[in-house]
Amino acid sequence: MQHDSLPAEETLDPLDWKANEKTGTEMVSDMMQFLQNVRSRATWQPPSDAAKSHFQMAVPLEGLPLEKVYDEFKQYILPFPTGNIHPRFWGWVMGNGSSSAMLADMLASGINLNQGGGNQIGGWVEQQVIEWFKELFGFPKEASGLVVSGGSMANLIGLTVARYAKADFDLRKEGIYGSKKRMMVYASSEVHNCSNKAVELLGLGSESLRLIPVNENYEIDIRQLAAQIRLDREQGLQPFCVIGNAVTVNTGAVDDLDAIADLCEKENLWFHVDGAIGAMLALSEKYKHIIKGMERADSIAFDLHKWMYLPYEAGCTLVRKGLHHYRAFSMHADYLAHEERGAAAGDIWFSDYGVELSRGFKALKIWMSIKEHGIKKFGRLVTQNVEQVQYLKALVMSNPKLELLAPAPMNILCFRYTMPSTSDEIMNKLNKELLLRLHESGVAVPSYTVLHGKYALRVANTNHRSRRVDFDVLISKVIELGNDLEKEYAEK
Ligand SMILES: Cc1ncc(COP(=O)(O)O)c(C=O)c1O
Numbered sequence: 001m002q003h004d005s006l007p008a009e010e011t012l013d014p015l016d017w018k019a020n021e022k023t024g025t026e027m028v029s030d031m032m033q034f035l036q037n038v039r040s041r042a043t044w045q046p047p048s049d050a051a052k053s054h055f056q057m058a059v060p061l062e063g064l065p066l067e068k069v070y071d072e073f074k075q076y077i078l079p080f081p082t083g084n085i086h087p088r089f090w091g092w093v094m095g096n097g098s099s100s101a102m103l104a105d106m107l108a109s110g111i112n113l114n115q116g117g118g119n120q121i122g123g124w125v126e127q128q129v130i131e132w133f134k135e136l137f138g139f140p141k142e143a144s145g146l147v148v149s150g151g152s153m154a155n156l157i158g159l160t161v162a163r164y165a166k167a168d169f170d171l172r173k174e175g176i177y178g179s180k181k182r183m184m185v186y187a188s189s190e191v192h193n194c195s196n197k198a199v200e201l202l203g204l205g206s207e208s209l210r211l212i213p214v215n216e217n218y219e220i221d222i223r224q225l226a227a228q229i230r231l232d233r234e235q236g237l238q239p240f241c242v243i244g245n246a247v248t249v250n251t252g253a254v255d256d257l258d259a260i261a262d263l264c265e266k267e268n269l270w271f272h273v274d275g276a277i278g279a280m281l282a283l284s285e286k287y288k289h290i291i292k293g294m295e296r297a298d299s300i301a302f303d304l305h306k307w308m309y310l311p312y313e314a315g316c317t318l319v320r321k322g323l324h325h326y327r328a329f330s331m332h333a334d335y336l337a338h339e340e341r342g343a344a345a346g347d348i349w350f351s352d353y354g355v356e357l358s359r360g361f362k363a364l365k366i367w368m369s370i371k372e373h374g375i376k377k378f379g380r381l382v383t384q385n386v387e388q389v390q391y392l393k394a395l396v397m398s399n400p401k402l403e404l405l406a407p408a409p410m411n412i413l414c415f416r417y418t419m420p421s422t423s424d425e426i427m428n429k430l431n432k433e434l435l436l437r438l439h440e441s442g443v444a445v446p447s448y449t450v451l452h453g454k455y456a457l458r459v460a461n462t463n464h465r466s467r468r469v470d471f472d473v474l475i476s477k478v479i480e481l482g483n484d485l486e487k488e489y490a491e492k
Helices: 015-037 049-054 066-078 099-111 121-136 151-166 172-176 193-201 222-234 257-267 277-282 322-329 360-371 375-397 424-441 466-490
Strands: 142-147 183-188 208-213 237-247 271-274 297-304 313-317 403-406 410-418 444-452 454-460
Touching: 015 066, 015 099, 015 313, 049 066, 121 142, 121 183, 121 313, 121 360, 142 151, 142 208, 142 322, 142 360, 151 183, 151 193, 151 237, 151 257, 151 271, 151 297, 151 313, 151 322, 183 193, 183 222, 193 208, 208 222, 222 257, 237 257, 237 375, 277 297, 277 444, 297 444, 360 375, 360 403, 375 403, 375 410, 375 424, 375 466, 410 424, 410 466, 424 444, 424 454
Parallel strands: 183 208, 183 237, 237 271, 271 297
Antiparallel strands: 142 313, 297 313, 403 410, 410 454, 444 454
């Protein structure tokens, strides 16, 4: 065959590797500067109109040199991030990332291995980090795990295994149609809505998630939980799972996990822990007792892009009885058969433990970060974040203009600016406006929630860059904005 007579063949590899490397080196050095100087920039700013319209273009038919595309990144993307890498970002529950985990992500993309399965080293790395978390969380040898995209997926995986393990019929074959009794899940009214989604996605229907009232500390009321389970059984339903919260998203409450474990044992129910935030308390010498009982769970969902500060995305599910986990997801196909030797060998194929077949190498940044810093440092940072919030709590409580709206036992605090003899309705409007101005000021980004009808400014601290002084800055800005708003309201 005469190759010369055929069309030239192409590749995405650079024509000029040296130039490509130069741009790559510039990107790394720019990113290091970007992270190093984060404190000097605004916490957040909205994307400019020019930036937004830059992303409403026709598809480019021909390419540009990489340096030019990178210039566009610097101009239209880099100035407008979420803000969560900043020391004064405490909105929702977001971690900061770190420079070394960023580099690990680059390495993972470079070698671009697929973590679905097969005889490649990434599987060993993922299993290594799973083994570490099993040990850290007091799980037995036979437990299994899966690195996933985050808490939502981690909870979905845990609840899927729970439903499979507790079904008294062939669930894989018959689906929910095989169920003679409606299968019921229980959690406190403070459970994160990803569990509601998971229950819906599992086809159980939102009414199969019983939201149990909480006490004054926003922890599940165990007596009401037990009573509801009893009542449901009497009514011909099949309770099968209780979700315990290890740090709730709204107020940072932790359910009595030992009491839930006792109840689940007595009632033969699956005990799942949503530890998206709070599982990491296990790393803190000072606060690990708060989540006592988590080690008795049948499954734990936890995030690594929150309180382990890794860049998005990374979460994990652990399942006490690995066989249940495997049986809930594994599926044979000739084109995916596991061989004894060659590239299709490998003891654990992670695609047998979750939804995804093709999976990225998220495990690398987890492994590298733990190796680089050591787990004790993560524990100290978790402790530091809790203590910073306790410092903020003292600032709020000592300021007559501010009101603490929930107990704030851990790293999440809800408060508001107050005006004497003012209705909640007005105060809600004022605090909402205050929060929006605070965001727009670029000084700090807390988020919000509503507690007993009261609009709250909500600080969730999973930030390794925050310093105590950042909370002083927050409070003085809140007071300044509150005073301005109070005057505006008085003039109306
Ligand atoms: C308690 C809790 N569970 C689950 C989730 C969902 O996690 P992710 O955002 O990683 O999907 C969150 C997110 O904030 C959370 O706070």
